[in-house]
Amino acid sequence: MRILLVEDNLSLAEGLSALLRQSGYAVDVVHDGASAEALAAAESFELVILDLNLPQMDGLEVLRAMRARRNPAAVMILTARGTPEERVRGLDLGADDYLIKPFDIGEFEARIRSLLRRQAGLRTATVSFGALSFDQNSRSFAVEGRPLDLPARERGLLELLITRAGKVVPRDSIVQSLTSLEDDLSANAIEQYVSRLxxxxxxAGLTVRTARGIGYFLDRAEP
Structure with missing residues (x-):
């Protein structure tokens, strides 16, 4: 899952981006509103974490521009501006959540999981496909209750496949979801991850099938 973090406090941005990357998310970080607006217009993100007091362009203006372009990314406002009027304005402009600084890290992570579940159209924290289950709270997989340990990229790929079970996930979507601008993910690398999965x-009686020229999907293996 790919996240855009927009925060002008450099130490806070560094700490939050490290936390998110440790959880397996692909994270891009910018420190001003103009860069955030431009990057949100050019790239695809599942979630934008948006401060309001930003240089060059206020966070609410970034949000307004995103929604004017019908950008579907979930938006969490993360700010010290916490008056009821500010919260109402942010939510009315299209924010999906509003968290006031200072905040509890556990709550921050839980809200992110909730927003990403909503983005994927999931109502519960646990998703199952055959003998495979995925707990979005812990971002862990199990086969018939036994933990399935995976490297970060394979885990991210399988997360995309199981949360979109029954649908083909295009290669472009895989690249966008698993990589930040600092990363590089080739078609050969994706095929290697698929082979390992x-x-x-x-x-577990499952496999990853190739939709030739399009992408991949999770399926039951042939008996």
Missing amino acids: RKRLAP
């Missing part, structure tokens, strides 16, 4: 999922 097939081996890991075989004992």
